[in-house]
Amino acid sequence: MVEEQDKLLPIANVGKIMKQILPPRAKISKEAKQTMQECATEFISFVTGEASDKCHKENRKTVNGDDICWALSTLGFDNYTEAIVRYLHKYREDERERAKNQSKVTATSSNEDKAKESPSHKSREQTTSVQQIDETSSAPSELRALKKGKSSLTNPP
Amino acid sequence: MRQAGTYSGLLSKMSGRTGTHSLPLARIKKIMKKSGDDVKMISGEAPIVFSKACELFIEELTKRSWTMTMQGKRRTLLKDDVASAVIATDIFDFLLTLVSESGNNINADAGQVNPR
Numbered sequence: 001m002v003e004e005q006d007k008l009l010p011i012a013n014v015g016k017i018m019k020q021i022l023p024p025r026a027k028i029s030k031e032a033k034q035t036m037q038e039c040a041t042e043f044i045s046f047v048t049g050e051a052s053d054k055c056h057k058e059n060r061k062t063v064n065g066d067d068i069c070w071a072l073s074t075l076g077f078d079n080y081t082e083a084i085v086r087y088l089h090k091y092r093e094d095e096r097e098r099a100k101n102q103s104k105v106t107a108t109s110s111n112e113d114k115a116k117e118s119p120s121h122k123s124r125e126q127t128t129s130v131q132q133i134d135e136t137s138s139a140p141s142e143l144r145a146l147k148k149g150k151s152s153l154t155n156p157p
Numbered sequence: 158m159r160q161a162g163t164y165s166g167l168l169s170k171m172s173g174r175t176g177t178h179s180l181p182l183a184r185i186k187k188i189m190k191k192s193g194d195d196v197k198m199i200s201g202e203a204p205i206v207f208s209k210a211c212e213l214f215i216e217e218l219t220k221r222s223w224t225m226t227m228q229g230k231r232r233t234l235l236k237d238d239v240a241s242a243v244i245a246t247d248i249f250d251f252l253l254t255l256v257s258e259s260g261n262n263i264n265a266d267a268g269q270v271n272p273r
Contacts (some may be wrong), residue, residue: 006184007191009211013180017212018219022234026223031236036215039239039252043214044185044207045192046251051203052195063189065202072210076248080213087209088202 008041047071180208218242218249 005011014037018028050071051063065088073081185204190196219234221242226234240256243249 007188009180009184009188014215017179017215018234021216021219022223025232026226027233029233029235032222032234032239035236035239035256036218038255039218039243039249040211040215041188042252042255043211044188047207047210048189048192048196052193056195062198062200063196063203064200065206068203068206068210075251077210077214080210083213084206084209088206091202091205 008037009044011037014040047075047077050075178205178208179212182208185211221246 011033015028015033018033018036019026022028047068048063048071051067054067054070055061055063069081069084072078072084182204185207186199189199189203189207218239222234222238225238225241225245226232229238243252243256
């Protein structure tokens with residue numbers, strides 16, 4: 001049962017989103033939340049399939065945010081696109097800010113790292129060369145991908 | 158009314174991000190990967206896009222389901238209301254099998270489900 005739940009979006013998150021859109025006194029049955037959970041999960045699979053087909057036809061290996069937006073529009077969810085583009089724009093801005101702040105922090109500690117040749121230093125250089133991530137990489141590597149070309153900061157003159 | 162705050166803060170710590178993603182990115186990525194053998198590489202932004210898209214999807218389907226609830230003069234949103242909303246909306250056709258498999262008592266007024 002737990003394994004099955006891993007394949008679905010968490011019911012707590014789904015229920016919260018539902019509750020926020022309904023009137024304050026509205027109630028939601030557990031079965032309705034479960035159905036919504038399944039529908040939202042199927043939505044992801046459905047849209048991803050369409051986006052993935054497009055990438056395949058264009059000989060690209062990575063499904064990116066723009067592919068998802070295109071698939072949404074193609075499948076009739078074009079009214080979502082505007083809100084998503086705004087959301088994505090804000091996210092990219094936030095990430096740029098974080099990358100800036102983070103590079104300031106790493107610049108001060110980099111002189112110590114360089115002497116030791118720490119694993120984190122090596123992994124940073126590896127991840128900055130690719131934009132793609134696979135399932136095993138953790139969230140911080142996504143941030144490092146944005147710092148492409150800035151690894152020169154860690155090299156002494 | 159629930160307030161964004163502690164809970165969304167916890168979520169963002171778990172996903173390694175600040176800001177309010179209402180759905181866990183790792184889970185979204187897992188579902189994307191399972192959607193097909195072709196899906197091997199996923200950019201960092203794709204789950205972010207989906208976290209917003211799913212939120213909008215859930216909101217839309219919930220609103221439409223609630224319309225069915227009100228038609229039935231009830232205050233509790235039931236599984237059948239979700240099924241009726243799916244049937245009544247063209248873009249939700251991909252969900253028809255899912256809602257009919259759950260063994261719903263489909264509202265006859267909303268229309269018939271034709272198995273594909």
